[in-house]
Amino acid sequence: MLIIGELINTSRKVINEAVDSKDEDYIKNVALEQVKAGADYIDINCGTKVHNEVETMEWLVDTVQNAVQVPLCIDSPNPKVLEAGLALCKYGQPMINSITGEKNRVNNILPLVVKYKAKVIALCMDDAGMPEKAEDRLRVAKNLHAKLTEAGVSENDIYFDPLIKPISSVDSAGLEVLEAIKIIKQKYPNVHLVCGISNVSYGLPNRKILNRLFTVQTMTMGMDSYILDPMDKGMMGIIYASRALLGQDPYCTDYINAYRKGLYEEIN
């Protein structure tokens, strides 16, 4: 299980303000708190800084690494920004968020995956657009798998994101993702699957319930990495509980530790 902490993103108002005022302490604290809460990777996204995304990325990477010694997930569709961030990564194996099956993205981002020996999140979309059916996702995954492995990327470094869409607009949107996880995992047992869950509940009440249940459902099908807010105790508790139930937590050690850390106070 890989938890990627999503909180350092300039589309969030607090982060945007901290970046504008060069508030290092605030950014460092957000990084530290996420790691304490269980994040394995810290995602850094400053895509809203359209005029100085490169400089902002460099500053954020340096600042975060002054606070925590964990690998980073450099998050941008812009290859220049990715390279600027990757070049500064000091701890562990960096991750790129993200490549897609779109020709431009493959041409520009695949060389960076190879050069920095990075893990890579591969979105299951291509020039034909956003996927609807499970088969659409598998088709893109096949193409990307071929291109990535041909370039020497290890299967263990590939994280397919099936792209979660809201069930409020298409009834079967959740089901198609569950099916996609199953068939991708069947074809490529050694790759990983990752996603951001919250899209699934867009437009509906009680989003937390839907997000947590969908996390459990996707885990059951074989998803093993999530981009999320690790400070969300309820969600982290659900993940530890689900891992234990799926036989991924020897002696239920992590589950019991989660209990001791108070992750289930809300339920009791």
Place this chain on the structure above:
Amino acid sequence: MSKLNNLAEAVFQGDFTEVKNLTQQLVDDGVDPLIIINEGLIGGMNIVAPKFKAGEMFVPEVMKSAKAMHIGMEVVKPLVAESDIPYAGKVVIGTVAGDLHDIGKNLVIMILESGGFKVIDLGVDVPPEGFVEAIKKHEPQIVGMSALLTTTMMAMKDTINAIEKAGLRNKVKIVVGGAPISQDFANEIGADGYGADAMAAKEICSKLLSR
């Protein structure tokens, strides 16, 4: 007339069968199709809109009501000339170049149509020239642009520039929306309006037309 109220109620409830039956009955009773449309079908959506805005109704319920309204429209449409169907305004809408996301845009279209707007959907990944050509062809009062990515939101600026260059800027009002968009960004690129969600998009369109 209570049957019209019942039709509006059935649209609000998203009851497809009831909407179809009541619309047919009203037609058979000889009621003016335009009254059926305005008071029955759009009337139903007028119940939906404020409830959605207030958070009492949710996206799938709005979609169900919109579908019900369309089912009723299919019954009445053959009885009226296209040109006689009243509309609040004409909107050309699309997701900008490089961006393939359409869920938000489609929701906006649904809400606009439910509010009586005529909407021409250009689809996704629409280049600036695509918008320019559509403005020439359809002569809308409003152009709507959607972008979900921080990398594609600058394509909105390019599109506005292209519209200016083509000498069409004073012919249309431009409204933008999408996850990374803000009122500040809309101002920065010289758009006329910003909609934070589908309801806000409809409200800004109505407001721009009433000026």
